[in-house]
Amino acid sequence: MTTADASKAVGSPIAFDAVLFLSFGGPDEPADVRPFLENVTRGRGVPPERLDEVAEHYLHFGGVSPINRLNLEMIDSLRGELVSRGVDLPVFFGNRNWHPMIEDTVVEMYRAGHRRVLVFPTSAWGGYSGCRQYNEDIGRALSAATAALPEIASDPMLLRKLPQYWHEPSFVEAFGDAVIRAVGQLPNRPVRPRLVFTAHSIPVAADRSDGPAGSGGQLYQRQVSAAAAAVAEKAGYGTEFDLVWQSRSGPPQVPWLEPDICDHLEIVATQGAEQVVVCPVGFVSDHLEVVWDLDNEAAETAERLGLGYVRADTVGTDTRFIALIADLIDRYRGGEVPTGPTSLPGDDAGRELGCADNGSTCRAVCCVPARRPART
Template structure:
């Protein structure tokens, strides 16, 4: 929803994320919720569920989000902002619909929304707008008075290129480098992000030089982090792909790339998950388990750099975004997915049709 009237201050913040289970009994219901309407086979859901059950059925994203929210509340108070912060999710408790109803009952009518995705693309940008619209529609049923006393929500813009993100990432790479044993050559720096079908990348919007907006943003962020960390060369790879093998996804996969590096005689690797702001299940399963185990078998000294959500500068970045728009104004001239508050342009972040007979499997968080 876009503010088209006279600017007025916002009075609350909604921290909006993906969601994840908090125990074994929640794993399958959560995955069923994520994949509702997509026709994902039960056996595929059970395979993904095993990744969660390996960690007791608990997704790390919930605790990390709550830690960030606590830090955000403190940082807002420190800067003199009396803005309460609420927590909502797309796919699991607390659901965004319930969070918005609570905010409405608490008297909030103008709400800034911080999404835990820094990127363009359907699931990283447009779908958050859809989450907001769905919650506003549900509010009319949950709180009938809202029909005559409406709320306004504004999604904060993408932040993948923010200086704090780049600085925190570069420092994470430096800490990872220090954790490796001394070597005769510089370790290979490898950036990862969540893979998507190449069609979905193209649908995220056109990028200069070809390709899609999402992959271009990831590459640009990786380039900035590498340069700040003092690296002139790096590799960009992908992780967590799912779905039928005949559907092309962004490549190469992190594990395939580790095998290629071993064949080249590379013995030390730093992996930085630039595409994730916190340790989703994909990070701790795909990188800290599968990739780390493979690296050990290949004789590679392997270290995974921290995600930026543990860095205090990331919370300060959220406060900076809030300060920019909290007075009800802000930059309305930015185009495309960086646009503050407006739904993406027609050609940006478009969802792609999913195959019916061989459906795409769920991503874990």
Template sequence: MTTSPGYDALLVLSFGGPEEPAHVRPFLENVTRGRGVPPERLDAVVEHYMHFGGVSPINALNRDIIAEIETELAAAGIDLPIYFGNRNWHPMVEDTVASMRADGVERALVFPTSAWGGYSGCRQYHEDIARARDAVGDGAPDLTKIRQYYDHPLMIGAFADAIAAAAAELPEPVRTQFRLVFTAHSIPNAADANAGPPQDGGQLYSRQVAEASRLVAAAAGIDDYDLVWQSRSGPPQVPWLEPDICDHLDALSDKGVEAVVVCPIGFVSDHLEVVWDLDTEAEEKARELNMAFARAATPGTDTRFAKMVVELIGEHLGDGTVRGTGSVPRYGSTLNGARCALHCCEQPTRPSRP
């Protein structure tokens, strides 16, 4: 096995989630710090987590992904130890980067568990990296974030096959008559307007999500579909991307739609915003409407996802070509002619609470 030239390690950087009930409230306070979220809103989200025993599946799913990446790296003959760090809960990225320094890591790649552009999907990961390096201080390893990968053909293929598998779960009378609905995490309209380099015109996040939906639908052999949003958490006076998935199910029912397959295009893994907002709330709404409902799997458990990560690593090692089939730009720290720019994806000023 050979050591990867120029890099000593891979850091898998994610959002984080509680792994026992006592962690839920402090985790949510980390997520919402500086956002002025009222305590009663946090209380409601705490109850969502308690519905699942106070445990988010995200950390366990990320550990599974890391194990798959280790297997694929070994198969490729790449000796690259993997570290795991989070933005909002343990293992915190600051602690992970400190461990990397203690282990003698000098230069590492960073794989974020977000495929997208925009503030939350990309820039905030750059801020996580900078914050962790500042916290560690002298000797902190250089960290290079891997590019956005919303249109990578391996991930597109995994989503397309997941749609077919979900459709097969529908009752036979409606199995060939379902409506395909893609969903991704909503963000404020103002944040989407700022997503991407200023010269690119904004709305990079929503454009990438729309393009990924188009690519997956085409790979699944489906011409007509919908793109909606989920998981909004802001005050009602602030416009967010719409329509919401549950509102859209109402609209589809009014049109006589009897079955839906929902594909969570915006998510790598089945973390809480998938299992609550889709598998709980949206499925309950469909049941109320007497609508057959099936949810496609996220790609993190598909072996192609880990293969994609190794391909992305290969780009930085100089032994892989840049693969992506989308027409919307993808940015990042790689030699693909589309580096992240100064003032890219700046977070809009949050309105003060009344």
């Protein structure tokens, strides 16, 4: 009997039987750096000299990205959290751009007998890069597994991405406390430190197409702004914060979301700021974009400008964040197809910040990737 037949026989969905922790990936040694970057940028028109520049960032840290180690630490913590709750679900690890690749992990899971898998992505956000591309990863991996294992045709496998979680209270609370700790690391001054939130920049064209057709776009940007506002409120800053962007790549002629964090530090220094706390709300762990762009480039810029500077922690090691992942798994492991909340905070135009396809396979008209210009 196939998985689908068994579902019909019992008259209810079959419970999910495993978890796939899906992330971006990163090099484990210097020889991995260039192949990894070529995987990341394939088809994007990124000039070779830009790859050389980014490769130097990785080589600064011995050619090893911290992302795989951090993900493995989160997975170990998640396994412990699930065990403590009496939830017997194995957790597997797969990546989009480097080993262990999601294609290999899905084959491993199928051979281990798993047919219904919840997928936790290490992106909290909507939009193409934060959401739809993870569904594309899942589809690609299933196609590869079907080609490698013909028996999947008669005994199918379902992978379903868990919903976006940027708005979850535990996410906001963990980042809010991280900001409070960071403020406490700076000397007391009459004027409290300037609070600056950062997230990964994306091309302006992609920003315009993020979200369901007809929604006005900018889904990712609006979600990041709403999350920053919630964290600032939790940290006691109210509406007094800045939102900037970092880690842009791609051809220089393609506009991306601005201002860049380092450019913004130049501006706040001219405005009389003396201290700055930077919160990387767009990232769940201290991978290369955080440790290079914020702990090196931004920190050096702040020092040159005479600004006191502290970078707030990411939430990956916070027990509340691990509990949040377990909560999402618990919420959907019984067989219910994951879906996003029916109502989310809105923006000034009254647009909801959710996505009708949140947690489900994306529609053809939701977060369609922008056409990339040919490299010249």
